[in-house]
Amino acid sequence: MSVNGTHGYAGAIQQFVEAIESVNFFDLHAYCSKLFPLIPATILDIGSGIGRDAATFSAMGYTVITVEPCQELLNLARQSHPSCSVEWINDSLPTLAKIVRMDVKFDFILCSAVWHHIDDEERKIALSVVSSLLKPNGLLALTLRNGPAGVGTHVFPTDVKKTTQLAESFNLTRLLIQQNQPGLIANKCNVDWSKMVFQRSWI
Numbered sequence: 001m002s003v004n005g006t007h008g009y010a011g012a013i014q015q016f017v018e019a020i021e022s023v024n025f026f027d028l029h030a031y032c033s034k035l036f037p038l039i040p041a042t043i044l045d046i047g048s049g050i051g052r053d054a055a056t057f058s059a060m061g062y063t064v065i066t067v068e069p070c071q072e073l074l075n076l077a078r079q080s081h082p083s084c085s086v087e088w089i090n091d092s093l094p095t096l097a098k099i100v101r102m103d104v105k106f107d108f109i110l111c112s113a114v115w116h117h118i119d120d121e122e123r124k125i126a127l128s129v130v131s132s133l134l135k136p137n138g139l140l141a142l143t144l145r146n147g148p149a150g151v152g153t154h155v156f157p158t159d160v161k162k163t164t165q166l167a168e169s170f171n172l173t174r175l176l177i178q179q180n181q182p183g184l185i186a187n188k189c190n191v192d193w194s195k196m197v198f199q200r201s202w203i
Helices: 010-021 052-060 071-080 097-102 120-133 160-169
Strands: 042-046 063-067 086-089 106-111 134-146 172-182 192-200
Touching: 010 071, 042 052, 052 063, 052 071, 052 086, 063 097, 071 086, 097 120, 106 120, 120 134, 120 160, 134 160, 134 172, 160 172, 160 192
Parallel strands: 042 063, 042 106, 063 086, 106 134
Antiparallel strands: 134 192, 172 192
């Protein structure tokens, strides 16, 4: 079944691959890299795309499970990283139904360049689910994009204040925020990013 947020990606795979590979992993995630958990730890990569980030986490020694709703990208990730001990899952926000059924709790969840593909109602469900998947004190790294659509054509505005308030309602405390950050992919005009890290409270 097609997921709305994947619209546009299947028809522009090579363009998407080139864009991702043009940006260094540690440059892209500099805002949260100092908060990566100590190894051993379990990481969930939501919207794993071509699998570059998941493969890098795996090479660092983490246990990695991914979520990617675009089957074409998921197939490419598996083909590109055959030796990685990553579990590649075809699943999607907001419910992450397959991940929830796995009954795994995560030390760190990465949700990068995904949030603008789901609407406000879906975001409520998504944050509830993501919070439930984190271990106590586990971290969620989340990026918010605003600007015209790119390869992915199904997009919605994002808002830092609304996201923070919604996260807090699901026992997620904001630890870090960087607002109005330029994108690292060349030729992306009028696009800016906010980068946030939340921590799951003990309750």
